[in-house]
Amino acid sequence: xxxxxxxxxxxxxxxxxxxxxxxxxxxxxxxxxxxxxxxxxxxxxxxxxxxxxxxxxxxxxxxxxxxxxxxxxxxxxxxxxxxxxxxxxxxxxxxxxxxxxxxxxxxxxxxxxxxxxxxxxxxxxxxxxxxxxxxxxxxxxxxxxxxxxxxxxxxxxxxxxxxxxxxxxxxxxxxxxxxxxxxxxxxxxxxxxxxxxxxxxxxxxxxxxxxxxxxxxxxxxxxxxxxxxxxxxxxxxxxxxxxxxxxxxxxxxxxxxxxxxxxxxxxxxxxxxxxxxxxxxxxxxxxxxxxxxxxxxxxxxxxxxxxxxxxxx
Amino acid sequence: xxxxxxxxxxxxxxxxxxxxxxxxxxxxxxxxxxxxxxxxxxxxxxxxxxxxxxxxxxxxxxxxxxxxxxxxxxxxxxxxxxxxxxxxxxxxxxxxxxxxxxxxxxxxxxxxxxxxxxxxxxxxxxxxxxxxxxxxxxxxxxxxxxxxxxxxxxxxxxxxxxxxxxxxxxxxxxxxxxxxxxxxxxxxxxxxxxxxxxxxxxxxxxxxxxxxxxxxxxxxxxxxxxxxxxxxxxxxxxxxxxxxxxxxxxxxxxxxxxxxxxxxxxxxxxxxxxxxxxxxxxxxxxxxxxxxxxxxxxxxxxxxxxxxxxxxxxxxxxxxxxxxxxxxxxxxxxxxxxxxxxxxxxxxxxxxxxxxxxxxxx
Numbered sequence: 052x053x054x055x056x057x058x059x060x061x062x063x064x065x066x067x068x069x070x071x072x073x074x075x076x077x078x079x080x081x082x083x084x085x086x087x088x089x090x091x092x093x094x095x096x097x098x099x100x101x102x103x104x105x106x107x108x109x110x111x112x113x114x115x116x117x118x119x120x121x122x123x124x125x126x127x128x129x130x131x132x133x134x135x136x137x138x139x140x141x142x143x144x145x146x147x148x149x150x151x152x153x154x155x156x157x158x159x160x161x162x163x164x165x166x167x168x169x170x171x172x173x174x175x176x177x178x179x180x181x182x183x184x185x186x187x188x189x190x191x192x193x194x195x196x197x198x199x200x201x202x203x204x205x206x207x208x209x210x211x212x213x214x215x216x217x218x219x220x221x222x223x224x225x226x227x228x229x230x231x232x233x234x235x236x237x238x239x240x241x242x243x244x245x246x247x248x249x250x251x252x253x254x255x256x257x258x259x260x261x262x263x264x265x266x267x268x269x270x271x272x273x274x275x276x277x278x279x280x281x282x283x284x285x286x287x288x289x290x291x292x293x294x295x296x297x298x299x300x301x302x303x304x305x306x307x308x309x310x311x312x313x314x315x316x317x318x319x320x321x322x323x324x325x326x327x328x329x330x331x332x333x334x335x336x337x338x339x340x341x342x343x344x345x346x347x348x349x350x351x352x353x354x355x356x357x358x359x360x361x362x363x364x
Numbered sequence: 365x366x367x368x369x370x371x372x373x374x375x376x377x378x379x380x381x382x383x384x385x386x387x388x389x390x391x392x393x394x395x396x397x398x399x400x401x402x403x404x405x406x407x408x409x410x411x412x413x414x415x416x417x418x419x420x421x422x423x424x425x426x427x428x429x430x431x432x433x434x435x436x437x438x439x440x441x442x443x444x445x446x447x448x449x450x451x452x453x454x455x456x457x458x459x460x461x462x463x464x465x466x467x468x469x470x471x472x473x474x475x476x477x478x479x480x481x482x483x484x485x486x487x488x489x490x491x492x493x494x495x496x497x498x499x500x501x502x503x504x505x506x507x508x509x510x511x512x513x514x515x516x517x518x519x520x521x522x523x524x525x526x527x528x529x530x531x532x533x534x535x536x537x538x539x540x541x542x543x544x545x546x547x548x549x550x551x552x553x554x555x556x557x558x559x560x561x562x563x564x565x566x567x568x569x570x571x572x573x574x575x576x577x578x579x580x581x582x583x584x585x586x587x588x589x590x591x592x593x594x595x596x597x598x599x600x601x602x603x604x605x606x607x608x609x610x611x612x613x614x615x616x617x618x619x620x621x622x623x624x625x626x627x628x629x630x631x632x633x634x635x636x637x638x639x640x641x642x643x644x645x646x647x648x649x650x651x652x653x654x655x656x657x658x659x660x661x662x663x664x665x666x667x668x669x670x671x672x673x674x675x676x677x678x679x680x681x682x683x684x685x686x687x688x689x690x691x692x693x694x695x696x697x698x699x700x701x702x703x704x705x706x707x708x709x710x711x712x713x714x715x716x717x718x719x720x721x722x723x724x725x726x
Contacts, residue, residue, distance in 0.1 A: 257418050258451035261522075262465035262512070263439040272464070276455035 099340070105333035112327035125334035134310050135318070135335065141225060142294060142314040149232040149296075150289040154282065156233065157240025164241070165248045182238035190302035193231040194220060198303075224304045224312035231299050236292075240285045247281030248274070287350045294343070315339050366429030366519040368392040368415065368552055374423035375410050375576075384410045386576040387424065392569075395550045397543065399567035401557055403599070407576035409524055412556045416445050416522050428519060439468070444513035445522040449529065450505045452497040458508050459484070459493035465516040483515045486545075503534050510542070514549065521546070521553040527562065539566060560600055564588070572596055589714070594723040597645045597716055603677060603691045605645045609720050612642055619662050620684025627713045637719060637726050645716030648677060648693040653700070654707040661707035664690055666700050680706065 109121040129135055164175055181189065197204050200218040220227045251274065259269045297316045300306055306313030306321060313321065319339070323332035370390040376383045385407040392398045400408040413419040415426055417438035426433045433441060444465065452461050462483060463476045471479075484490045487507040497505055506526060513521055526542070527535045543566045546553050557563055563570045564584040571581040572595075580592040591597035597605045610617040612634055616626030624644075626634075634642055654661055667689075668679040678692040678700055692708060700706065717726040 252449070252451065254447045254449055254451035255453060257416075257438075258445065258447060258512075259453070259464070259468075260418070260438040261416055261443060261445045262516075263468035264464075265439065265468075268468055272468075273453060276453075279455075 102333045102336050105329055106337050108330045108333075110328075110330040112329060121330070125330045126338070128331060129334050129338055138310055138313050138315055138318040141310070141312065145225060145229055145232070145296065145314055146290055146293045148229050149236060149293050150286055152229070152233045153236035153240045153289065154285055156237045157242075157285070158244050158278075158282075160237065160241040161244035161248055164245055178241060179238045181235050182242075184235070186235065186298040187302055189235050190231055190299040193227070193234070194303045198227055220304055221308060224308060228296075228299050228303055228312050231303065232293060232296060235299075236289055240289065243281050243285045243288075244278060247278045251277050283353055287354050290350065291347070366552060367394045368520055368554065369427040369430075370411070370415075370424070371427065372424030373411070373414060373421055373426050375407070375414055375419055376422045382576065383422070384576050385414065385573075388573075388576075388578055390571055390578070390581060392552060392554065395552055397546050397553045397555065397566060397568045399555045399557060399563040399570045400573060401560060401563035401570055401599075402573035402579075404558065405575070406573040408556045408558075408573050410576075411573070412522055412524055412554055415520070415554060416443060417441050442519040443522055444516060444518040444520075445524065446506075446509045446513050446526040448525040450497075450509040450526075452505060452508055452512075454497055457494050457496055458489060458500070458511075461497065461508055462489075462493075462511045462515050465512060469516070479515045480511075483511045486514075487511050502529055502531075503538070506530060506538065510545075514545070518551065521551050521555075523553065523555040525557055526555075527557070528559075542566065560602065564600070572599060574599075590725070591645075591716060592725055594643055594645070594718040597718070601647060603648050603693075605647050605716070606690050607718075608644050608646075608688060609641055610644055612640055617642060617644055620682050620688075622662050624662065624710065626715070630713075630715065630717060633717065633726050639719060639726070641720050642726065643718040643720045643723070645718065646710050648691045650710055650712045650715065651692045651708045652711045653678070653692060653694055653698070654709065655705070661709035664706050664708055666702055666704045666706060669698070669700055669702060671696070676700070678706070680708075 106125050107120060107122060108118055109124065110118040160178055164171060164178070184192075195203075198219040200206060200216045203219070205219065206214065206216055255273060256269060259273045264272060294314075295316055296314060297320070300312060300314060300317045304312040306317045310318060315335070316339075319332045319335045322328050322335065326332075368390070369392070370388045372387045372389060373385060374383045374387055375385040388407075388411055390398070400411055402408045410419055414421050415428075415433070417433065417436060421434045428441060428443070453464065456464065459480055462480045466476045466479060480493070481490070484493055487510060489504065489507055489511060492500060492504060492508075497508060500508065506529070509526065523542075527538055530538060539562060542555075555562075555566060563572075564587075567584060569581060569583050570587055572579045572587065574595055580587060580596045582590075582592075587596060587600050591600060591605075594607060598607060608619065610619055610624075613623055616624045616631065618624070652661075663683040664680040665683065666678050666680045670677040670679070673696055675696050676694050676698045678694060678698070680690050680692065681687040682690055690708065692706075694700065718724060719726055
């Protein structure tokens, strides 16, 4: 604050050796990095340019020879497509819901594992396991072993309470997918928050106890502010992964019934490989990329702010 | 404000092993400043943490104001503690840090603000109240920790080596400030340190611990003049007291080739205890130095001379065949040089005698 005002002048960066040879020197240092840069451009930027090109074409694979330039028609169709809006909303619900619930459960489990009790190592391994299972296998497990209306475990367990043979996946398709995702992502959140809990200085917790805080007071006043940055990191990383969910939807619901449980990646896949409409799905892809960049910029700024904030005055 | 009592208080970390604190008995009067001192692993911090409620009391009792504290959580003990690393809340401002104990006790907001403001004024923190702890220097953080302790006017202050993270100069000035503040507030204080200078200068009384056992609990002067055993004698005082194990002779003890005459009172105590050898303690300032030619005294050769200005320390070894080291304090301009032969005679009659087998004072 006041300190920054009186920074000595010599702290402004000096630029020595800015002679005639330095430009060549710079390239000598940079040249070995060029192949990697070129490769990155080829595999990420060229496909994107192609996608933009396709998005300006009317091109349906089932009608060969129909391909023609249509300008922004595909984009207009995307924004007037009510299914697209429905699916975009699904994506937001699925991502936000999965992140939120796995975060809350992860916090609870992390608090449990932060205490010493008999068999803690074993319980910790069990709690981490869902994260280690292949997403496709996990989705299949939920679909057949747990949610199945005739032989699913959930109906079996709930049958004494008068819950009949509910077909969970077709009755609550989005929620079912979300449950499977939460199950898989809770361990991730738990590990992040556990790392945060264990990095808490003991003496601060002790000081709070001596200062008269109850357990809840210590948690609210000391632990939660300390965990804030870990929770933010969990939200951002979780959202980045979960917004791209495809496997769980593909395995459990195929986006159905209708598009009730489809998210944007799945819907684009449907348009491209089931509807064969390359032009329109390319336009959707471009829209999603732009939207993701905007969201990610804010999200990443949040991460960097909270993690560099610890050191600045 | 209250008196504090340790009544046979023990802390046992692992059953069967030696207790970290073994049957500690201390009676601390209301308003007294007591320092717990000892080497690392002596159990002084554990004893303090037992009083704070951060460690279990496995045996005996600890009473604050006559109330037994076994099973009472920290928050109900009406104490305030200053930690070695200050343990400030990093996400709270200085003001919020200091107000926290009041907030946790449900003190209304305006009253909190008044009290924090008053404490900040005393500690010179008024202009930093809106800063976060990480923007403060070590000394300022230390003051915030003190402030957090004093705002809530507890029955007892507990301080766990609060000065050990400060630089030497800061430590000396803060030492005086803490002692002065404690006298003014009149709050019973238990202070833990491994630094015997802090112990001697700050405490009304000092409890010296070793391996979880209380060695002596007395005023600083008594600790220095009448150490209860050889360990206390060696721990208190810098440089440490010279301790020699010597055979008893007719007139006193034999030291190398010469005989050191002891006063009658000391000799009778040796006879009473029936000792054939005795541990003799002589403080560095209890010697007179003569040049070698004088004949009287114990011969020694100077190895190192430490000139401190006001006085000087001679580190020498005796010509007794075993090169026993000895430390002597002399005037600031002693003129002694490395390699000089000197003759040492104990000046005082107030020498210290210990039983060599038990270490107890004779």
